[in-house]
Every structure is written in C-alpha cells, then in structure tokens.
Amino acid sequence: MRGIFDNSPVNFTVTKATAAEFPALNGQSVSYAVLQLPAGSVNPPHTHPRSAELFFLVFGALEVGFVDTKNVLYNQTLQVGDMFVFPKGLVHFQYNRDGTEPAVAISAFGSEDGGTVLVPATVFGAGIDEEVLSKAFKTDVDTIKKLKTGMAMPCR
Numbered sequence: 157m158r159g160i161f162d163n164s165p166v167n168f169t170v171t172k173a174t175a176a177e178f179p180a181l182n183g184q185s186v187s188y189a190v191l192q193l194p195a196g197s198v199n200p201p202h203t204h205p206r207s208a209e210l211f212f213l214v215f216g217a218l219e220v221g222f223v224d225t226k227n228v229l230y231n232q233t234l235q236v237g238d239m240f241v242f243p244k245g246l247v248h249f250q251y252n253r254d255g256t257e258p259a260v261a262i263s264a265f266g267s268e269d270g271g272t273v274l275v276p277a278t279v280f281g282a283g284i285d286e287e288v289l290s291k292a293f294k295t296d297v298d299t300i301k302k303l304k305t306g307m308a309m310p311c312r
Contacts, residue, residue, distance in 0.1 A: 168192070171192075172188075186264070186268065189263045193261075194252065195256050195258055198251045199251075201249045201275040202247070202272055204271055207265040209264070209270065211239060211242060212238075216252065216260060217253075218234050219232075219252075220232060220250045220251070281307065286300045
C-alpha cells in the first residue's frame with residue numbers, strides 16, 4: 157500500500173488488502189481497501205457476497221447508498237470522519253458529486269476476501285442475450301447494444 161497517495165488517480169481506484177495481496181490475512185476473517193474517487197467519479201453499483209462493508213471517509217465528501225431487499229434506497233452524503241455500513245450482499249455505490257475535489261475512503265470487511273460483483277459488468281458483460289436484457293429493462297435491443305458499447309468493464 158505504500159505510495160498509493162503519491163499521485164492522485166484520474167479514475168476511480170481501489171487498492172485492496174485481501175488474502176490475495178497480503179497472505180498473512182488467510183484465516184483472519186478481515187480485509188480492507190482504500191478507495192480513491194477523483195472529482196465526479198463513481199464506484200459503480202456492486203455487491204460483496206461474503207461480507208458487510210464498514211466504510212470510513214477520510215477526505216472529501218461522498219454520496220453513498222444501498223438498496224435493501226425491498227428495493228428501498230438508503231443514501232446519505234458523508235463528510236470527513238463519517239462512517240456508513242453496507243450490509244452483506246446488497247447493491248451499493250459511492251459517488252463523488254464534487255466537480256473539483258477528490259475523496260478518499262477506507263473500507264473494512266469481515267472476510268479475508270469479501271468478493272466484489274459489479275452490477276454493470278455482470279449484467280452487460282457476462283453474455284446475457286440482448287433480447288433477454290431488452291425485455292428485462294423494457295427497452296429495445298439497440299439501446300442494450302449502445303449500453304454495452306459504452307460500458308467499460310473494470311476489474312476489481
């Protein structure tokens with residue numbers, strides 16, 4: 157992790173400390189990540205299937221939220237020093253609305269690898285038939301194709 161704050165990233169960046177990056181975490185049921193969100197960037201909707209996430213904002217301001225199993229959105233604007241909990245397995249996001257200032261947060265997980273399932277990449281990048289997606293989203297296939305074309309599939 158040394159050096160991650162030496163330069164400000166131009167895109168959303170996550171630096172993880174899981175058992176894969178830090179083998180001493182094997183069997184310890186803990187991991188964390190540092191999230192760097194430049195001005196105007198977003199950590200897209202995603203889930204962690206193996207852990208809740210305790211999110212601590214250390215710089216900037218962020219809009220954060222999650223959707224519960226009844227499709228109710230719980231969101232809040234965080235300031236430096238605020239914490240937020242994203243329950244295990246629920247879709248959630250972080251968004252830096254500020255047009256000029258970056259934001260930095262630390263996330264703690266109750267698993268050596270909480271896992272990450274990116275909703276856009278899963279829905280549009282996994283090869284689900286475009287006709288199925290067009291029916292599910294109540295739109296036409298051309299719109300689905302446009303969404304897929306504009307979709308960057310980040311690795312996490």
